[in-house]
Amino acid sequence: MPLRAKVASSVSRTAAALSRAAGRGDGSVIGGWIGLKIDPELLAHLAAGRAIALVSGTNGKTTTTRLATAAVGVLGKVATNSFGANMPTGHTSALAKAGSTPYAVLEVDEHYLAQVLDATDAHVVALLNLSRDQLDRAREVAMMAQLWRAALIRHPELRVIANADDPMVVWAATPPTNHDQRITPPQVVWFSAGQRWHDDSWVCPECGSTIARQDNQWWCTGCPLRRPQPQWSVEDDGVIDPTGAWHKVQLQLPGTVNLGNAATALAVAAEFGVRPVDAVLQLGSVTSIAGRYAQVERDGRLIRLLLAKNPASWLEAFDMADEAPTLLSINARDPDGLDTSWLFDVDFSPLRGRQVLITGDRAFDLAVRLDVNNVPFRHVRSFTEAIQLVPPGRLEVIANYTAFQDIRAELDRVL
Amino acid sequence: MFSDSLRIVWVYPDLLSTYGDRGNALILASRAQRRGYPVEVLEVRSDQPLPATADIYLVGGGEDGPQALGAQRLIADGGLHRAVAQGSVVFGVCAGYQILGSSFFAKGTKYAGLELLDLSSDRGPSRAIGELAGNIDPRLGLPPLSGFENHGGRTRLGPGVSPLAQVTAGIGNDTRTEGAWRGKLLGTYSHGPALARNPALADLLLRWAVGVNQLPPLDDTWSDRLRAERHAAVATAARP
Numbered sequence: 001m002p003l004r005a006k007v008a009s010s011v012s013r014t015a016a017a018l019s020r021a022a023g024r025g026d027g028s029v030i031g032g033w034i035g036l037k038i039d040p041e042l043l044a045h046l047a048a049g050r051a052i053a054l055v056s057g058t059n060g061k062t063t064t065t066r067l068a069t070a071a072v073g074v075l076g077k078v079a080t081n082s083f084g085a086n087m088p089t090g091h092t093s094a095l096a097k098a099g100s101t102p103y104a105v106l107e108v109d110e111h112y113l114a115q116v117l118d119a120t121d122a123h124v125v126a127l128l129n130l131s132r133d134q135l136d137r138a139r140e141v142a143m144m145a146q147l148w149r150a151a152l153i154r155h156p157e158l159r160v161i162a163n164a165d166d167p168m169v170v171w172a173a174t175p176p177t178n179h180d181q182r183i184t185p186p187q188v189v190w191f192s193a194g195q196r197w198h199d200d201s202w203v204c205p206e207c208g209s210t211i212a213r214q215d216n217q218w219w220c221t222g223c224p225l226r227r228p229q230p231q232w233s234v235e236d237d238g239v240i241d242p243t244g245a246w247h248k249v250q251l252q253l254p255g256t257v258n259l260g261n262a263a264t265a266l267a268v269a270a271e272f273g274v275r276p277v278d279a280v281l282q283l284g285s286v287t288s289i290a291g292r293y294a295q296v297e298r299d300g301r302l303i304r305l306l307l308a309k310n311p312a313s314w315l316e317a318f319d320m321a322d323e324a325p326t327l328l329s330i331n332a333r334d335p336d337g338l339d340t341s342w343l344f345d346v347d348f349s350p351l352r353g354r355q356v357l358i359t360g361d362r363a364f365d366l367a368v369r370l371d372v373n374n375v376p377f378r379h380v381r382s383f384t385e386a387i388q389l390v391p392p393g394r395l396e397v398i399a400n401y402t403a404f405q406d407i408r409a410e411l412d413r414v415l
Numbered sequence: 416m417f418s419d420s421l422r423i424v425w426v427y428p429d430l431l432s433t434y435g436d437r438g439n440a441l442i443l444a445s446r447a448q449r450r451g452y453p454v455e456v457l458e459v460r461s462d463q464p465l466p467a468t469a470d471i472y473l474v475g476g477g478e479d480g481p482q483a484l485g486a487q488r489l490i491a492d493g494g495l496h497r498a499v500a501q502g503s504v505v506f507g508v509c510a511g512y513q514i515l516g517s518s519f520f521a522k523g524t525k526y527a528g529l530e531l532l533d534l535s536s537d538r539g540p541s542r543a544i545g546e547l548a549g550n551i552d553p554r555l556g557l558p559p560l561s562g563f564e565n566h567g568g569r570t571r572l573g574p575g576v577s578p579l580a581q582v583t584a585g586i587g588n589d590t591r592t593e594g595a596w597r598g599k600l601l602g603t604y605s606h607g608p609a610l611a612r613n614p615a616l617a618d619l620l621l622r623w624a625v626g627v628n629q630l631p632p633l634d635d636t637w638s639d640r641l642r643a644e645r646h647a648a649v650a651t652a653a654r655p
Binding site for chain 2: 132140141142199202203208210221338339340341342343344345364365367368369371372373374
């Protein structure tokens with residue numbers, strides 16, 4: 001590593017440590033920010049010599065990154081940005097902090113995938129899904145798919161692990177061969193993780209025709225785009241690998257969506273030569289992820305925290321949650337997106353029959369939504385008030401991003 | 416028009432549904448049912464013919480590609496024009512509002528609209544994102560508009576329509592006026608579930624559809640609180 005990069009890396013680690021010691025944060029962003037100021041090429045220098053996998057998509061990337069890190073861990077030390085700091089500053093911090101490791105698995109914000117692919121020259125990228133998320137500032141779904149597509153064609157040696165169930169991902173992962181420059185697109189390994197949310201992929205990104213669906217198949221009614229045959233898929237409580245062998249997956253994380261994330265993690269690890277039979281044993285070691293799925297006991301209430309940031313992830317959260325009293329908390333601060341319109345894209349009727357409490361900056365938006373949805377609820381001013389209103393036993397908490405962080409802070413940064 | 420049940424058509428949810436547009440159909444249905452009107456909500460996809468005999472048509476927001484495609488299919492189908500000729504109510508939101516005019520821009524290209532409202536839309540100098548508020552045309556007898564806008568368009572109104580509101584916060588058509596209406600056709604840049612924050616506007620559409628001057632009041636505690644909170648937020652943001 002050049003001297004400038006060494007200095008930058010060392011300062012970056014020190015800044016991160018100082019930030020943690022000062023109680024200003026977990027240091028996962030500030031360190032990288034300072035390091036990149038000193039050496040703009042720092043991420044590339046830190047990435048050099050490591051086998052790197054990137055994980056990107058609208059939902060599930062933090063969890064999948066954590067599972068893939070555990071799976072690749074069979075081979076040796078793995079650097080990762082486990083705090084969900086998923087932009088280049090976070091990647092820089094993570095690699096600087098980890099020191100020399102043969103492997104890295106990095107979660108990447110979907111907007112930064114092209115930039116991070118170029119900087120790290122990653123070996124593998126896992127593309128999970130693309131759906132509407134924070135539309136007041138995020139790019140439109142089709143435009144994001146186009147950006148991914150353009151990035152992938154620049155990396156013909158890359159191995160792509162992509163979700164066969166999401167038409168937008170399939171289209172993004174299969175750029176056409178560039179005959180003029182004789183560039184063939186990277187090879188793709190397909191996984192099937194299911195897709196509950198279809199409302200962003202009714203129109204074919206290739207030709208604009210309607211996408212038809214039946215059972216778990218989908219196809220464009222106007223061009224050849226259709227669901228590819230997946231090599232990895234979920235069946236019952238396990239994962240089928242490309243040889244057809246079924247592996248039981250025992251996760252400590254709830255919901256079928258996490259079985260899909262496990263399949264993706266196994267596919268990523270397999271690209272580094274980890275046998276599924278070895279990797280699968282590691283997956284059970286993952287418990288909570290930056291507070292997500294964490295369980296905390298308070299005054300006899302067993303509280304579980306679920307993060308739901310957009311319509312697709314709310315549907316998954318209802319699937320994960322038990323039939324128990326449920327607190328919903330909604331904010332609309334910058335990191336959440338300022339627009340609450342998406343509340344009407346979520347069907348809250350699975351909550352009927354449960355005791356529902358609501359809170360957060362934008363609880364009234366949620367109140368109007370639940371009223372129209374015929375879901376009875378009660379508004380509370382604080383998390384503490386909510387705890388007092390529910391009987392001892394399970395309390396499910398489903399919150400969007402900053403609301404989730406607020407509650408985590410109230411629970412003393414559970415990890 | 417209105418016979419045994421109130422028929423609400425959600426036009427092309429496969430194309431024109433980006434920002435919780437479903438909410439407007441749900442809110443209208445809920446407010447009608449609570450008054451004892453039987454309701455039927457029809458989701459008509461873009462590969463299906465649009466029925467011409469429903470009472471209310473909802474045309475929602477969409478990304479550029481789907482907006483252009485939606486307009487082309489609506490022109491080819493002709494169902495919405497026939498419905499308007501028969502006196503149906505049309506509520507257009509964001510991209511759906513632009514489609515009702517004579518032309519709009521999508522992906523840098525000018526597209527023909529349905530020419531149901533005398534207005535045309537261009538690309539603006541900047542994207543309008545944030546709270547939108549305004550005083551509604553007094554002839555409609557409604558409290559102030561409250562909404563959230565997210566669009567890159569600017570809309571010029573012709574003499575054949577009236578502005579829905581005079582802007583007090585946000586951009587709307589052009590920072591001065593917002594939305595437009597004529598007869599039983601009404602459009603707004605207040606996007607997505609615009610009626611969630613404007614229950615009186617929802618009731619106006621219902622009154623037009625069922626042909627009554629008044630509807631029994633509903634418990635709007637939560638909408639009222641939401642409106643008060645949003646108007647206060649806009650006022651706080653405007654303070655120097």
